[in-house]
Amino acid sequence: MQQRKKINFECQNIYIGIDVHLKNWSVTTITQSGYKKTHSQNSSARELFEHLRKHYPGGKYLAVYESGFTGFSTYYALKEYGIDCMVIHAADVPTTQYESVMKSDSMDSDKLAKALKTGTLKGIYVHRRENLDARGVVRLRKTLQTQLGGYKSRVKHLLYNNGIVFPKCFAGKSTHWSQRFMRWLREDVILLSSTRTSLDLLLDQVELFRKNLLNATRQIRALSRSEHYARTYENLTSIPGIGMLTGMSLLTEIDDVERFHNEKQFASYLGLVPTSHSSGEKIANGEKTFRGNKLLGPMIVESAWTMIRHDSVMAAAYGEYCKRMKSQEAVIRIARKLSNRILKILRSGQKYEYDRCH
Template structure:
């Protein structure tokens, strides 16, 4: 049905979208209330055509929950002039009735009502170029895991066939060299009657993964030298415990550092703030919050373990923490201090000075 003669010029049109792979559940609301609910194919162009037909001249505002589709839907909606926001599903006000009667249309209506009432806050949405750079860095992380898995598979195959390492390869540091692979391919004898094909296939897969790793590492090094990252890379690498690959990962995951107004906000983004349950005069803190960027958090903790052996101040703090808590809790405290350093050097544009060198 077309809105003949109607004009929504200057009026706000609110759209709640429950996004799925093949379909979207859509709820549309004007100032007087929800007036339309429908399902459509998962295409922004279809939604825009519907809005132009039914609500011409309006100011369009939409919202959907972050999930499997990432920000691709957001970019598409924005390209059609729809002011979209992406929200964390946990931040959408939900009644008990909506919890027990959860359907796609119900979710869409819930979103559009919260949007109109201004109860929602968008998560940070980076520029598309940053997202593409982030995908490149994350791909390298996945390939590194693939290389590690193929090493493990080769070793387990040798163990199952009772293969012993010769004296020249007794030290693990000598493994995975050209000499080591020559030994695997030419000298290793598996159980009688066994085919060597599984071993050769494992070796081939490992070598392919290594080639992919080398190729993507070169591309990331080229990326790190462009004007978007070059200066900040130098700043981050001045902090003890942070290396090249961790630095570029941090930068692509964080996006614009100016969005963090203080250290607490930055720590919340990483996910190294504790849960809190307070009532009256009682205040209890619990485990680390499940919210935050898991990629940055994992890498930051790994950096913290390295930093305590390279930085005297952090090493001393870690020793004191271990006197009153277990080492896992202590290293989280160190990671928090490290996050403060990261934010400081990126905000001030000044390198970190290691006290060990003075």
């Protein structure tokens, strides 16, 4: 009896679509010839590598998964085993109507593998491992700030529910949350009930989040002075409207400015490119797309409001825009101009030069 020849996929691409979950992965594998197989396994890069080495020995392994709760950890785990990997935005996966209404893990991994094989996928940028913690610190500060605002609102809501009237010395909102204001809340406020446990618990949370927010701010300031960021940070903050938080958010989110080939691509990343919807004779245009970095986009728009008060060229451009559109639309145009200047500063390594408004 003739002995079977050993399977060998040397110099062949093996396309792997992975639907990632916490405890298990659904994996679809397609060879160059179109042979397809789907299996379920534990969420382990090592286990997947052993499976591929056993069933597709010698092949070049190309994997793809959707960005999600695992972040880039799955990417780096697969890379350690020699599996080339792509991370994609979930909205960029080609999906038929049938696949959208008959969703399953195996179907998700199947369409990922098919799209990878046809070359229709475009991966998102994968941040370098050494910079992930810095980005996490800046993002965490934003989260702490949002949560702190939520607890402050709950405190005021509780005061209103209990008919508490603010003393005249706290009539202005600028006086709220000072040490004096907190002392008044702690010592003088009397609720409708004979106890005030709910208020004290909320105040404890306000103080805790303020402490954590201050610590996070100090950590970001230290990062801005570090050898890795100091020079670029100084150049970036020379732009009017770009302060410490916006500057460090830009540096940690962008990571490598060379990944942007032109100004339009950078503006698109920030979510500052216009939208266009046309059908027949109907054409609808918008100033700002919903896609883009959700942290940076609003920051750049906010910086644009500051810039038109300090740069005469930007101020003049804003005035011209306002002649034919609303101020909110005009400032988006200024934000796009600002994004061009940010990209130029990051690439040139020079400080910003502008005409000051006197």
